[in-house]
Structures are given as C-alpha cells and as structure tokens.
Amino acid sequence: MFSPPYLQKYKGISTRHTCPECGQKQSFTLYLDGNTNEPIHRTVGKCNRESKCGYHYTPKQYFMDNPSFLTPPLGGGWVGSHAMSNIPNTTKQIEPPQPAGSIHFSFIEKSTSYRSNFVRFLCEILTDKQIEYVGEHYALGATKSKEVIFWQIDIHGKVHTGKIMQYNPETGKRIKHENGAIDWIHSKLKKSGTLPEDYNLQQCFFGEHLLTIYPDATVCIVESEKSALISAAIFPNFIWLASGGIQGLAVDKCKVLKGRTVILYPDLNAFEKWSEKSLLIKNQCSCKITVSTLLEDIATPEAKAKGLDVADFMIEQLKSPHSSNSQKVEFLSPNTFFKFPSPFGEGVRRTEEVGESPQRGKEVRGVGGEAPPVQTLFSPILDQMIETNPALLILIDKLELIEY
Secondary structure (H helix, E strand, C coil), X not given: CCCCCEECCCCCHHHXXXXXXXXXXXXXXXXXXXXXXXXCCCCCEEECCCCCCCXXXXXXXXXXXXXXXXXXXXXXXXXXXXXXXXXXXXXXXXXXXXXXXXXXXXXXXXXXXXXXXXXXXXXXCCCHHXXXXXXHHHCCEECCCCCEEEEXXXXXXXXXXXXXXXXXXXXXCEXXXXXXXXXXXXXXXXXXXXXXXXXXXXXXXXXXXXXXXXCCCCXXXXXXXXXXXXXXXXXXXXXXXXXXXXXXXXXXXXXXXXXXXXXXXXXXXXXXXXXXXXXHHHHHHCCEEEXXXXXXXXXXXXXXXXXXXXXXXXXXXXXXXXXXXXXCCCCCCHHHHCCCCCCCCCHHHCCCCCCCCHHHCCCCCCXXXXXXXXXXXXXXXXXXXXXXXXXXXXXXXXXXXXXX
C-alpha cells in the first residue's frame, strides 16, 4: 500500500537538522518516505524559522526537479517506496498541462522607475551609466513605497510575475515586513480581480528575456536578483540570470539554456547542491555547464558560515577606499575583478572546459557576440601601454608577470 511522505515528528534534537538554506542547526525538519520511513533527501524538508528563513522544499518539487528518482516505469512512487503493484490498476485520462499564465506588458511600462531604495543603494557603488544599463536591460520597476520590482520575463517576452522587495538604501540589505521579505505582482493582481484566482504561475529566470536578445553570449547564473544586477553592471559582456533562490535552479526552468555555455555562481552554502544539479541540467538540457569555485577559493571561514554570495564580495570591493566612482570600470569576468590571473580561474573548468579567456587566444563571447575590451588593474602608465598594444597583456598573462 502506497503511503505519502510526511514531515518527521519531533523526538528530540536528533530529529532536527541543519537547514540547507540558512545553515541554522537543529531547525530543519526532513520529509520521510511514507513506506520506508527514511529521508527522501537531505534537502527535502522545511525550516522551522519561517520568518527568518522560510525554506520549504517539498517532495513534489524534488521529484519534479529529479524525475529520474521516481519509481519506474510510470513514475509516481517515492524514493525507497514499494512498487505500485498494490495500487488498483485504474485508467485515468491524463489532462494536458495548463499553460503558464502571463501578465500584460503594460504593467511593466507603468512600473518602470529608478525611484526605489534598491536603486538608491546602487548609486553608492555604481556609476550612472551602469545603473542605466541594468535598469533598461532588466526593466526595473518601483512601487509608491520605493520597493523594487524584479520582473520575470521569459525567453518569448511573456511576463510571468514580478517580485516586490524592500531594501535598506544605505546597506543594501532586504527589509522584511510582517508577511516576510517578498511580495508578488501576480498575488496583488489576483486580489484586485485583474487576474483569475486560478492564475497558473510558472516562474522563469530573472533576466531570461536577454537570452533572445544576445543569443551568443555566455550565461552566468546566480541566486539573487541583486547579485545578477550588480554582476551585470560590472561584467556586461555576459548575460546574468537569477534563479530566485537555492531551489530555483530547476531542470524545467533550465530548458531555455539549450545549446548555451553556462557558468553557475552559487552562494557559499549552495556549492554542493548546485554542483549536483549541474549534472542533471547538462544531461537533460543539452548545454555546456560549469560550476565556478571562485567564492569557494577566496572565501574565509566566516564568509562561508554566513553563506555570502558573489554580490557581497563585489560590494565589499566597490566600497573599499581604493574604489571611487571615477575608477569604476567594467572587467572581463568576476575572476579579473577579484584579481585572478584568468577570467575564469582554474576551478571553473572542474566539470568541463568552457573556453579559454581572450588573453589566452580563444574567444569567450559576451553580449553582442564580441569579446569585450581588455581593462586591467595595472597602473595608468601600463594601462595606456596595454591599450596601445593589447599583445602586451598576453605577454604579461603568459609569463605571469607582476607590476611593482
């Protein structure tokens, strides 16, 4: 007899585990297989810190992301469960999947604005040109309360929803209200009667529409919209997408990446999970995908404990005394920004080779299909020499020369 999965009952601290999202110990309740009473997976469960974390990864979501773990041949069973031989063999017509709902583009046009506290924070670390670039490319919006709207527009130009978030304009940190830190456009439109109650929300990548605009560009994926925007401002030669969270890197969502070169930049608490997921995506979505070890290589134990992301490191660099608005430039990739000798570093080739950097003679295509201009962290005199003769940078890179 098939028994559905269930949340593990509390029987002492041994039944409460470390949350894979926030890292809090003894706060995570696992889902157990209804037949074997064994955990389905160490990430499938619910964090008890609903207001501070809110992580909840259900068995249904897990098996949608990992269909190969369903009981063959028809699926529908759970990992470790008995075959479905004890279930009556009834014939049921399978209904076609409901199409994803969409929101009229006029809502984006009405909301387009730089008057959010999030953009106010960006003004502290980015130039006006960089802010204008991300604002136009990602259709940033704002509410009357100065919340930012991160619109989800798919590869076909359809608007799925908008994520509404409030930020501290000084720190760039999210501000949570009584319902949490996130609100949604589709929820507001449902309450107002503009959208039907059965609106079928199917989330897509934040920035997904850029895949159509720049078909040859290398794609970089991070978790948060904030990280995608700051990265896009500094490294515009790549397409930067946001998954919307550690669980947002779903296989179905990644089908739009077919034939693309993709680099994942997971947060420090998501490296292992995204590495596992990259193998599924590579096999099922037919794309060249790698997982960057950049943050793992440069992070301190304290940073790893906090689960920082690539934006946290960029903000720290941009706010350093050595950085000013007049000095903010666009770099080839995150690795050059963090003073790595190669734009991708050695770690990014761990899964498969993505391609050599422009310095090493093999082009990595960016936005527009062309390799971006080379800019470095050298002295003004050496920068001018490199601008006059770009081959000099190749020599510096090949010989691993250091400027004193």
